[in-house]
Amino acid sequence: MISVQQQDFNQQSEYERLRCQSSIGAIVTFTGLVRDINDGYSVSDLCLEHYPGMTEKSLMNIVEQAKSRWNIIASTVIHRVGQLSINDQIVFVGIASQHRGDAFAACEFIMDYLKTEAPFWKKETMESGESKWVDARESDHKTRSKWVM
Amino acid sequence: MISVQQQDFNQQSEYERLRCQSSIGAIVTFTGLVRDINDGYSVSDLCLEHYPGMTEKSLMNIVEQAKSRWNIIASTVIHRVGQLSINDQIVFVGIASQHRGDAFAACEFIMDYLKTEAPFWKKETMESGESKWVDARESDHKTRSKWVM
Amino acid sequence: MITVLFFAKLSEQLGVKSLQVDWQQAQDVDQLFQYLTEYKKEWSVTLTSQPCLRAVNQEMVTNNIKLKAGDEVAFFPPVTGG
């Protein structure tokens, strides 16, 4: 399941959806939240812009790559767009597998690729009232490179 | 938070407990479930024995090691004992961090060490009615060795 | 025609979210980019002074590729979702 949406998501519902089969032995979930501090300054809220159409395609492509590398029984990727506040949920990636190694690897892989390939952009409003586009992190590209076979 | 308990746990409550601070940017959770098939035979249920007292100590020690290696804001480890059925939750590990890399690594590290160090033993009842103690997996020791610095 | 889209900081700086470019001016992505740098006086600096990713028909491209009428080409800063 892949969804790009404005509305919030519920951890329990997403977890239960992944837990649907009795062959599942491991579920790994990642949730990204809006932090109150970024790069040393206080953030008051966040706006997420995206490229409608391409975001879904890009996420689907990332999930397909993960499926070709690991045994995945069920997967969910949800990414929110629009206006968000501190502590709000931004992104959810959940993987259900027979064994934990596959679930951990696939979940982290999807996040690392999402961070560098999926067309989302964050604009932060600081406590001062100023707003600025978040800069891409070099570290995210380094992290991603560890998955190159 | 560390708990060894008979009763089930709730994903949402554990998630909300981890999400308590606004400096948290990433939450990774692992949940282990009873699978219907193990090593090729059908399982009908599972009994988990443990070494009371040592289990808690062992889990605390593993979590301390993780905290010394990664930035962890909050952590939860729950392991159930006693009689369990197919699809039941066995174990929960949840890590809240500023950044996802720490949360993924710490969560997987704790599971890999728990699998080889924490004194729990599974006895499976097969569909035939026979029951047998689960054998330790060589692969779990291999997986663990990747964390040795 | 080629549909050109800009996103995030880039779209804010150019003051435009999308525009249509005649295919004659944009037979491949590099040619289109060159055309855009000359589209308005200040566009050259904006487009060349920062990293600018490209997607053709909603797929990221790193090499120059041929375009055909009806294609959708997007330019945007490095992504920062997740």
Add this chain to the structure above:
Amino acid sequence: MITVLFFAKLSEQLGVKSLQVDWQQAQDVDQLFQYLTEYKKEWSVTLTSQPCLRAVNQEMVTNNIKLKAGDEVAFFPPVTGG
């Protein structure tokens, strides 16, 4: 006295969950183990025919270590939780 505990398959096979051993018989873990293999006729085979982990006062040990009166020593199969 030393408190000796057995768990899981091992405890089932020996038919005992715990016993008390005089410290004179068990001044270190190896000596205690040796004592146990001679405790009952069939214990030698059960204890030596399979991997058997050891914990002293609820901490896993891999080397032989000295014991003192009141210590709790556990023997058990490789763990299979999680």
